Amino acid sequence: MLCRRQQASRLVPVAESEPPSLRVDPRYDAQRVRFASIARSQQFRVLSLALWMAGAIASYIGSALAVRALSKSLSVFEIMSVRSASGLVFLLGLMAVWPKMRRGLTSRRIGLHLVRNSMHFVGNILWVLAVALLPFATVFALEFTAPMWVALLAVMLLGERLTPTRAASIALCLVGVLVILHPGVSNFTPVVLLALGAAIARSCSDVATKKLTQTETTFAILFWMNLMQLPMTLAGSDPSFVTRLDASMVLPLIAAAITGLSVHLCMAQAFRYGDATVVVTFDFLRVPLIAVIGWSFYGEALDALVLAGSGLVIAGVIWNLRAEAQATLLAAIDE
Secondary structure: OHHHHHHHHHHOOHHHHOOHHHOOOHHHHHHHHHHHHHHHHHHHHHHHHHHHHHHHHHHHHHHHHHHHHHOOOOOHHHHHHHHHHHHHHHHHHHHHHOHHHHHHOOOOOHHHHHHHHHHHHHHHHHHHHHHHHOOHHHHHHHHOOHHHHHHHHHHHHHOOOOOHHHHHHHHHHHHHHHHHHOOOHHHOOOOHHHHHHHHHHHHHHHHHHHHHOOOOOHHHHHHHHHHHHHHHHHHOOOOOHHHHOOHHHHHHHHHHHHHHHHHHHHHHHHHHHOOHHHHHHHHHHHHHHHHHHHHHHHOOOOOHHHHHHHHHHHHHHHHHHHHHHHHHHHHHHHO
């Protein structure tokens, strides 16, 4: 008798056997699947942004170390010539192996490429001079006035939103940088204007890069950069500087060649996964990292203020990334 009742109960549809309050609405289930898919997509975007920016930061640091080593024997223009020439040779080699990469090399936005590469060239020259003459932490700290310029230009030229959270996180990072630098009248020298000039030029270059990523491939951005900047750097170089290269420069030269491409590859990819104001906020992490490297390898000062400022920078970056992920998720759900 009991077995018959059990068999009968199995024949009753679940939707009829359950009370109405316990029945699952198919629309709710579909919505839940959609929300989960959107959440995974946003997590992927944030993770991708973080990974590409980690690569950019590592490349910036490697480039600074290479420049510091090469500046003892080569001029700024000569170092930049090595970077541009090696990058162009590598990219031409890629085109020879994979001809399909040529498809993205159009001249439809050549004017914007020229503006971007000219501003980047000026910023690079000023930055290399600053790295050769100032402590690492000072150069990187002064360079991080750039996010304020990037945020302003991104609002005016790219139509990005400067939300209160973005503005506050940038301000928090900037306070952290100022704590690391603890500037004063006695610390100011005319040389620091080189780093400030580099910051302004690079902020213009970053905004142009973000604009280019909307229509151009990363390969095209890198190719036009190296092709346009090589004549600029050679114009200021000693034609015989190649004869001064020796075995002791091999590692710094390789590092300069690799980072000259990798930093722009990583930055261009990062701009594809986030707004310019978000990307430059993440870039603040370079300050505490380069301060530690300067202390470890070059005996530069590292005190409690550096650690305190680093904590503020990290907090600002995490705050911005969390807020950005939540805002993007809510916007996607509302669509």
